[in-house]
Amino acid sequence: MHPLLRALTQPLDRDDPASVDPELVDWLSGPLARFGERWYRLKVHGMERIPERPVLIVGNHNAGTAFVEALAAGAMVTRAGHNRLTGLAHDAVIDAPLVGRVLARTGAVRAGHDS
Secondary structure (H helix, E strand, C coil): CCHHHHHHHCCCCCCCHHHCCHHHHHHHHHHHHHHHHHHCCCCCCCHHHCCCCCCCCCCCCCECCECHHHHHHHHHHHHCCCCCCCEEECHHHHCCCCHHHHHHHHCEEECCCCC
């Protein structure tokens, strides 16, 4: 089954970080990284400084729930070999019917103190 179809149809606990589908992450990271490079002119430097241990990377994005540049930056980091990213997402985004399902499958979790 195609990873996007699987993300949209399979049972999902949106609050479980183990819901990540690595095949979906691989499938989306290339197009998202290319989009970020072309549309936003994103460039990511210093990837060799990201440690192997768990670390919090804080970034800023443009407009509330319009977070495409954040996804593109995350895709660029993933493409560079850091394959276990967890992004924080607003409840409205995580609970959205289609987008929320896909984001949860790519590693997004509900933003909050517990996360």
